[in-house]
Amino acid sequence: MEIITNNKLHQKISMLPGTGRRVAFKTLGCRLNQYETDALATQFDQAGYQIVDFNDQADVVVVNTCTVTNKSDQKSRNLINQAARNNKGAVVVVTGCMANNHKEQLESEKKITYVVENNRKGNIRELVDAHLRGEIVHPSGIAGDVFHYSSVDKSLHTRSAIKIQDGCDNYCTFCIIPTVRGRAVSRPLPQIVEYVRQTLDNGFKELVITGVNIGRYHWKDKRFEDVVEAILEIPGDFRVRISSLEPDGFGDRFYDLFKHPKLAPHLHLCLQSGSDKVLLRMRRMYSLKQFADILERFRSIRPNFNFTTDMIVGFPGETDADFRASLEAVQRFQFSHVHTFKYSVRQGTRAERMENQVPEKLKAERSAILRELSEKNQMKIYSSFIGKTQRVLIEKIDRNGFATGYGEHYIPFRFYARQLEKNTFHNVRAVRTEVFDEKVRLFGQIVQTRSSKEFKLDRLQ
Numbered sequence: 116m117e118i119i120t121n122n123k124l125h126q127k128i129s130m131l132p133g134t135g136r137r138v139a140f141k142t143l144g145c146r147l148n149q150y151e152t153d154a155l156a157t158q159f160d161q162a163g164y165q166i167v168d169f170n171d172q173a174d175v176v177v178v179n180t181c182t183v184t185n186k187s188d189q190k191s192r193n194l195i196n197q198a199a200r201n202n203k204g205a206v207v208v209v210t211g212c213m214a215n216n217h218k219e220q221l222e223s224e225k226k227i228t229y230v231v232e233n234n235r236k237g238n239i240r241e242l243v244d245a246h247l248r249g250e251i252v253h254p255s256g257i258a259g260d261v262f263h264y265s266s267v268d269k270s271l272h273t274r275s276a277i278k279i280q281d282g283c284d285n286y287c288t289f290c291i292i293p294t295v296r297g298r299a300v301s302r303p304l305p306q307i308v309e310y311v312r313q314t315l316d317n318g319f320k321e322l323v324i325t326g327v328n329i330g331r332y333h334w335k336d337k338r339f340e341d342v343v344e345a346i347l348e349i350p351g352d353f354r355v356r357i358s359s360l361e362p363d364g365f366g367d368r369f370y371d372l373f374k375h376p377k378l379a380p381h382l383h384l385c386l387q388s389g390s391d392k393v394l395l396r397m398r399r400m401y402s403l404k405q406f407a408d409i410l411e412r413f414r415s416i417r418p419n420f421n422f423t424t425d426m427i428v429g430f431p432g433e434t435d436a437d438f439r440a441s442l443e444a445v446q447r448f449q450f451s452h453v454h455t456f457k458y459s460v461r462q463g464t465r466a467e468r469m470e471n472q473v474p475e476k477l478k479a480e481r482s483a484i485l486r487e488l489s490e491k492n493q494m495k496i497y498s499s500f501i502g503k504t505q506r507v508l509i510e511k512i513d514r515n516g517f518a519t520g521y522g523e524h525y526i527p528f529r530f531y532a533r534q535l536e537k538n539t540f541h542n543v544r545a546v547r548t549e550v551f552d553e554k555v556r557l558f559g560q561i562v563q564t565r566s567s568k569e570f571k572l573d574r575l576q
C-alpha cells in the first residue's frame with residue numbers, strides 16, 4: 116500500500132487540473148438542469164477547482180440555460196452578458212436548452228468561449244481542463260452521454276436528484292423540449308441502482324427521481340414503476356420523491372407503490388388545461404375525465420395525497436369558456452399549488468403556426484385570476500394539515516434556531532430546532548399556517564419521539 120506523505124499529497128493536489136482555478140455556475144430552469152449543474156460542480160470540485168459564487172471573479176463560468184419560454188431566453192441572455200462582463204478573459208461556457216435552441220447565434224458571439232449542447236454537458240469539465248492545458252478543442256469533439264454525471268456532493272443541496280431518463284417523444288404542440296433535449300432515452304436500471312447507492316453513501320436522505328418525461332421510462336422490459344420499486348427496495352432510512360410527471364405513460368403498478376412508507380405522497384402532475392378541446396389542440400395524451408380518474412386512484416390509496424400542477428393560460432384558441440373550465444378543474448382537483456404559465460410562442464413548435472393567438476393583456480388577466488385561486492386553495496389545503504404530524508427533513512436552520520424543511524406531503528414547515536442538525540428527519544406537528552419569507556408554510560412543533568409503529572399508522576392517512 117502506497118504511503119501518502121504530505122509532500123506526495125501536495126504533489127497529487129498540485130497535479131489536479133483545476134488547482135488554483137476558480138469556477139462559477141449559474142442555472143436557470145427545471146430540477147433536471149439544476150441537478151446537472153450540481154453534478155458538474157461536484158466534478159469540478161473533485162478536480163481541484165474552487166467553486167465560487169456567480170457574482171465573484173472566476174477563471175471559468177458555466178451558464179446552464181433554459182429556453183422553455185421567451186422570458187427564459189431573455190434571462191439566459193442577461194446571465195451570459197453578466198458572466199462575460201464580470202470575468203474578462205475567463206472561459207465562458209454556455210450550455211443547457213438555450214444552447215441547443217440558439218446554437219449558431221451563440222457560437223457567433225466572441226464573448227462566449229464554448230457553446231455545449233445538452234448531450235455533451237456532462238463532459239464540460241474535460242473540455243475546460245483541455246482548454247486550460249492549452250489544447251485546441253471543440254465541443255463536438257467530446258463524447259455525448261446524457262447520463263455522464265457523477266453523484267452529487269451533499270454540500271450543495273439536502274435532496275439529490277436521480278436522473279433516470281432524458282428527452283421526450285410526446286411533442287406537445289406548445290413544447291420546445293423534444294427539440295432541445297432530443298428523443299426519449301432511458302438509463303439502464305443497474306446503473307440507476309448503483310448511482311442511488313453512491314448518492315446514499317454521500318449522506319443524502321431524500322432522493323428525487325428526475326428526467327424529462329420519466330413516466331415513459333423504458334429500458335429492456337423495465338418500466339417506470341420498476342425503477343421506483345428498485346429504489347424503494349434499497350435498505351436505509353431515506354425518502355423518495357417523484358419530480359414532475361406527465362399523466363400518461365406510467366402503469367397500474369405505480370399506484371400501489373404509494374403504500375410504501377418511503378415514497379412521498381405528493382405528485383406534480385401536469386394538467387395544463389381544464390378544457391378537453393384545448394387538451395386536444397395541445398396534443399396532450401389524456402382527457403379531463405382520465406385525469407380525474409388518475410387523481411381519484413391515488414387518493415384512494417393515500418386519502419390526503421397532495422397534488423401540484425402546471426397550467427398554461429392563453430393557449431391559441433382558448434375561449435372564455437375554456438378558461439372557465441380550467442378554473443373549475445383547479446377548484447375540483449384541489450391542487451395545493453398551480454404553476455401558472457402564460458402561453459409563450461416557441462419557434463419551431465406546431466402551436467406557433469396556430470390561429471387565434473390570445474392577446475398578451477388577456478393572458479395576463481387570466482394568469483392573475485388562476486394564481487389567486489391557486490393561493491386560496493393552497494391556504495385551505497395547508498390548513499387541513501393543522502394538528503397532523505409530518506416527518507420533516509431539515510434543510511436549513513437559521514441563526515435564531517428555526518429550521519425549515521418539507522414534510523412527506525411536500526408542504527413546507529418551519530419550527531424551533533435548536534440543537535438539531537441539517538439533513539435529519541423529525542416528527543413535527545403542524546400548529547398553524549404562516550407566511551414567512553414570502554412563502555406560505557406550516558409552523559410546527561417537534562413531537563417528542565413516539566413509537567414508530569404509531570407514527571407509521573398516522574402517516575399512512
Ligand code: SF4
Nearest residue numbers: 283285286287290292
Ligand atoms: S410531455 Fe412534457 S416535455 Fe414532452 S413534449 Fe409534452 S410538455 Fe414537453
